[in-house]
Amino acid sequence: MTAYLLGAATLILLVLIVWRRSSPEFRRKSEQPKFQFLANLGFRPDTNATTDASNKTVTPERKGPHEEHEP
Amino acid sequence: MTGVAERQRIQVATGLVRAHTYAAFVGLLISALFGLAVSVKFHVPEFLTNHAALTWGRLRYDHTQGILYAWLGNAFLAFIYYAVPFLTRRRVTSERLGWIMFFTYNVVAVLGGWTLVLMGVLQPLEWAEFPLVVAAVIETCFVLMIVQFGIPFLKCGASELYVSGWYLLGGITFTTLAYPLGNIVPHLLPGAMGAAFSGLWIHDAVGLFVTPMAVAIEYFVISAVTRKPIYSHFYSMVGFWLLFLVYPLNGIHHYLYSSLPMMAQHVSEAASIYQGIDVIIVVTNLLLSIAIATEGTVLEDVPLRYIWTSIVLYLIVSLQGSVQAVMAFNRFIHFTDWVIGHSHLAMIGFASFAAMGGVSHVWQRMPGVRHSRRALAWSYWLLLIGLGLMVLDLSGAGLLQASLWQSHLPWIDSVRASQPYWVFRTVDGLILLSGFIVFACSFLTGERNPTGFLGVDLNSDAYHLPRHDKADSWFTTAYAATFGAGVVFFVLSFLMLGVYPAIRLHESIERTTPAGAHLALTSSEQRGAKLYGIDGCAYCHTMQVRYTAADEWRFGNPTQAWETRQEYPQMWGTRRIGPDLARESGKRPADWQLVHLYDPRYIVPDSVMPSYPWLFDGSPDRPTQDARDLVAYLNTLGRSAAQLSPAKPAPVYVQPVVAPVDDREQGRAVFLANCSGCHGVQADGQSIGGRALRPVAFDLAGFRLTDGDIWRALEQGVPGSSMPSWEMLPASDFQAVADYVASLGNAGSLTPDQQYASPEVLKEAGRRVYESDCARCHGENADGTGPDGAELLPHPANFHQMMPSYPAAARILHSGVPGSGMPAFPLLTPPEVQAVTYYLRSFYSEGNKQPAAATSASPQMGDMQ
Numbered sequence: 001m002t003a004y005l006l007g008a009a010t011l012i013l014l015v016l017i018v019w020r021r022s023s024p025e026f027r028r029k030s031e032q033p034k035f036q037f038l039a040n041l042g043f044r045p046d047t048n049a050t051t052d053a054s055n056k057t058v059t060p061e062r063k064g065p066h067e068e069h070e071p
Numbered sequence: 072m073t074g075v076a077e078r079q080r081i082q083v084a085t086g087l088v089r090a091h092t093y094a095a096f097v098g099l100l101i102s103a104l105f106g107l108a109v110s111v112k113f114h115v116p117e118f119l120t121n122h123a124a125l126t127w128g129r130l131r132y133d134h135t136q137g138i139l140y141a142w143l144g145n146a147f148l149a150f151i152y153y154a155v156p157f158l159t160r161r162r163v164t165s166e167r168l169g170w171i172m173f174f175t176y177n178v179v180a181v182l183g184g185w186t187l188v189l190m191g192v193l194q195p196l197e198w199a200e201f202p203l204v205v206a207a208v209i210e211t212c213f214v215l216m217i218v219q220f221g222i223p224f225l226k227c228g229a230s231e232l233y234v235s236g237w238y239l240l241g242g243i244t245f246t247t248l249a250y251p252l253g254n255i256v257p258h259l260l261p262g263a264m265g266a267a268f269s270g271l272w273i274h275d276a277v278g279l280f281v282t283p284m285a286v287a288i289e290y291f292v293i294s295a296v297t298r299k300p301i302y303s304h305f306y307s308m309v310g311f312w313l314l315f316l317v318y319p320l321n322g323i324h325h326y327l328y329s330s331l332p333m334m335a336q337h338v339s340e341a342a343s344i345y346q347g348i349d350v351i352i353v354v355t356n357l358l359l360s361i362a363i364a365t366e367g368t369v370l371e372d373v374p375l376r377y378i379w380t381s382i383v384l385y386l387i388v389s390l391q392g393s394v395q396a397v398m399a400f401n402r403f404i405h406f407t408d409w410v411i412g413h414s415h416l417a418m419i420g421f422a423s424f425a426a427m428g429g430v431s432h433v434w435q436r437m438p439g440v441r442h443s444r445r446a447l448a449w450s451y452w453l454l455l456i457g458l459g460l461m462v463l464d465l466s467g468a469g470l471l472q473a474s475l476w477q478s479h480l481p482w483i484d485s486v487r488a489s490q491p492y493w494v495f496r497t498v499d500g501l502i503l504l505s506g507f508i509v510f511a512c513s514f515l516t517g518e519r520n521p522t523g524f525l526g527v528d529l530n531s532d533a534y535h536l537p538r539h540d541k542a543d544s545w546f547t548t549a550y551a552a553t554f555g556a557g558v559v560f561f562v563l564s565f566l567m568l569g570v571y572p573a574i575r576l577h578e579s580i581e582r583t584t585p586a587g588a589h590l591a592l593t594s595s596e597q598r599g600a601k602l603y604g605i606d607g608c609a610y611c612h613t614m615q616v617r618y619t620a621a622d623e624w625r626f627g628n629p630t631q632a633w634e635t636r637q638e639y640p641q642m643w644g645t646r647r648i649g650p651d652l653a654r655e656s657g658k659r660p661a662d663w664q665l666v667h668l669y670d671p672r673y674i675v676p677d678s679v680m681p682s683y684p685w686l687f688d689g690s691p692d693r694p695t696q697d698a699r700d701l702v703a704y705l706n707t708l709g710r711s712a713a714q715l716s717p718a719k720p721a722p723v724y725v726q727p728v729v730a731p732v733d734d735r736e737q738g739r740a741v742f743l744a745n746c747s748g749c750h751g752v753q754a755d756g757q758s759i760g761g762r763a764l765r766p767v768a769f770d771l772a773g774f775r776l777t778d779g780d781i782w783r784a785l786e787q788g789v790p791g792s793s794m795p796s797w798e799m800l801p802a803s804d805f806q807a808v809a810d811y812v813a814s815l816g817n818a819g820s821l822t823p824d825q826q827y828a829s830p831e832v833l834k835e836a837g838r839r840v841y842e843s844d845c846a847r848c849h850g851e852n853a854d855g856t857g858p859d860g861a862e863l864l865p866h867p868a869n870f871h872q873m874m875p876s877y878p879a880a881a882r883i884l885h886s887g888v889p890g891s892g893m894p895a896f897p898l899l900t901p902p903e904v905q906a907v908t909y910y911l912r913s914f915y916s917e918g919n920k921q922p923a924a925a926t927s928a929s930p931q932m933g934d935m936q
Binding site for chain 1: 305308545
């Protein structure tokens with residue numbers, strides 16, 4: 001039973017991992033929320049980036065309202 | 072500004088952020104003071120001891136509940152109020168609801184809970200100590216949190232929600248589900264069955280409430296400070312799902328080697344190890360996010376520094392937790408201070424550092440408030456140093472305690488050995504407290520922020536509306552399905568680790584409960600059980616003998632599930648500062664327990680147990696009904712099992728014989744450490760504690776005893792008295808104290824001018840008195856085998872093995888021995904007293920040395936060595 005439970009949890013995540021690796025659209029979508037979040041904070045991210053290493057493509061251009069009072 | 076523009080600016084509810092932040096500071100400082108007082112009591116047991124409200128147990132309850140609800144709860148709420156608009160581009164449901172929640176949570180739940188606990192209205196369940204009425208209020212607050220924050224999250228849409236939002240949503244949802252399990256179910260299911268549910272909540276409080284909130288803050292602050300996205304959002308979600316899928320399976324690892332079904336124990340062990348893998352994924356992602364965004368530079372931003380530290384400590388404490396759940400290691404380390412170090416690392420190092428990083432990040436952006444970077448940086452270093460020292464200290468103490476418990480030494484030795492560590496913990500606690508104060512000051516001093524708008528500006532050119540396409544629906548479906556799977560797993564964990572063990576246990580209990588087992592408690596014993604819980608006894612004394620060799624050797628047979636079928640709620644405990652009490656029944660007489668309750672130092676000089684003077688009317692021999700009830704309850708612990716399988720009499724002389732110890736100082740030191748509480752420093756039985764016992768402590772200085780008598784008493788105790796067995800003393804200490812006691816007896820003799828008559832006359836007169844007043848109990852041959860003494864405990868004295876001094880005999884004949892069968896003979900004249908004493912002394916023989924070969928084949932000899 002232990003194996004079933006832990007195996008089921010692992011299987012669900014493996015399916016998602018395989019899906020992500022095989023589908024660029026999935027990959028783009030799965031990373032989308034982090035760019036959306038930056039936009040909510042007032043930073044302008046590169047929303048076309050699709051990979052994990054896409055951080056380098058992000059260039060904050062201005063302070064957003066989130067940063068109005070930053071010291 | 073146009074109306075449209077106004078609608079597109081989502082403002083943070085700054086009033087609620089501010090209110091919860093201030094409440095968090097107050098909660099943190101008060102909770103830390105509770106903790107500091109608890110720590111001081113370990114090395115100054117009389118500190119704050121005269122009032123029930125300030126006893127160790129109740130302060131300890133308020134310490135942990137305060138950290139969880141007053142500090143972390145408020146800090147998390149302050150952060151959530153700030154974060155929700157940025158995560159969802161929506162306001163929280165209602166600010167008015169927020170203020171209702173604020174006052175309900177802080178005034179009713181936290182202040183009410185603290186006060187009721189101090190008044191003794193509580194439940195002795197770990198991480199669920201606030202009474203049920205307060206638990207109901209807290210559960211209501213969790214439901215309101217779903218309304219307040221869950222609705223914006225759900226409106227946001229699964230495919231757009233940043234990982235912090237998922238953690239916050241998951242934390243609130245799963246805590247709402249888990250909270251009643253640990254707070255209500257143990258009242259409905261007794262003993263082992265209730266323990267299964269308590270175990271779930273103990274870990275869910277950390278795993279499903281504290282951890283998600285802390286990780287949500289970490290993901291939020293990293294991006295907000297670095298202005299860059301995290302390394303991988305997908306793997307952050309993998310970590311999120313694994314947390315909620317696996318964490319609920321961990322709970323029972325607090326009760327390994329117990330009578331809970333072994334399958335459930337193995338599930339928790341495997342899940343705990345698997346959880347470590349999840350944490351590695353989460354921490355790798357978080358640290359990579361920081362490293363890439365900052366390019367490895369020093370973290371100048373102090374809130375981010377708090378966050379970074381929290382992440383590193385999250386990894387350490389989680390891997391430590393996984394290792395602790397491995398049964399081979401758990402057998403050794405469980406119940407020690409190691410676990411306390413682990414929980415401080417989790418609650419301060421991981422959770423509090425994350426909360427501090429979060430609220431200080433928020434505060435730097437709050438309009439119109441002061442903040443001091445300098446003070447914040449100071450607080451960081453103070454807290455890091457204080458925590459580091461405390462964890463090292465407690466880990467060391469834990470290893471030491473575990474070693475001593477394995478080495479078959481008297482329990483009190485582990486208490487003595489822990490003293491320096493406990494003193495050092497108070498010093499660490501002071502450093503932590505100063506760090507907390509400086510942290511709070513950093514929010515009240517320094518430059519003031521300008522006033523203005525704080526929130527999401529949808530008019531910003533950085534902002535863009537997310538594109539919606541076909542993939543969104545797939546995503547939403549996949550994410551929602553996985554979240555649903557999390558709920559299913561939670562239910563499964565509830566079934567597997569709560570319901571299933573309960574059913575199995577119920578069947579097992581019905582099958583194994585012996586006919587004639589006397590389990591029902593009288594009304595007095597039930598009141599005693601309640602007092603036992605109220606004053607926190609279970610937090611120092613476990614009530615479960617585990618299936619380990621060390622436990623069985625020290626405490627007796629492992630606790631069977633059927634023995635606990637009347638325990639509502641279970642009080643198994645998870646820490647041993649004092650010994651386990653599951654087999655306490657019959658170990659000590661009631662008067663010993665009463666004196667020990669009144670002031671443990673009266674009879675155990677090095678004890679750190681709190682005194683309970685409010686249970687007495689001024690002295691240990693004037694117990695209130697509460698004290699009697701409590702002692703009555705103590706005498707039920709293990710009673711059924713003892714009645715069904717009475718203890719076998721221990722063999723005599725199981726102590727290995729060692730060469731005589733020619734060191735009177737060693738013997739005296741052992742005597743002072745272990746015996747002087749009852750027998751007095753002068754060994755005359757005149758200590759406060761010794762005089763309060765029934766029978767009163769033996770006057771060692773007034774009697775000469777044979778070596779055999781001394782050895783027998785030391786090894787087996789004296790049935791019917793408070794004298795326990797000291798067979799666990801190291802062989803050299805045992806020999807030393809035996810020699811020392813043998814040297815104490817000053818039987819003296821009479822000078823000719825003190826004698827009322829010639830020896831022959833004295834002896835004959837003494838014989839007549841003896842046969843008239845003493846022989847029916849002490850026997851015709853003065854060997855303690857008289858017909859009237861057969862049922863007496865302690866047995867009448869055997870004068871072949873002890874010789875009283877004339878003054879000691881005169882005192883006893885005049886006053887009797889309170890609490891024994893020995894009455895007073897006040898009408899005997901001084902010549903008669905002298906004569907009968909002279910006669911008794913004539914029986915004494917020094918030749919009763921212990922048989923030197925008796926121990927060579929003893930099965931325990933190897934253990935002792």
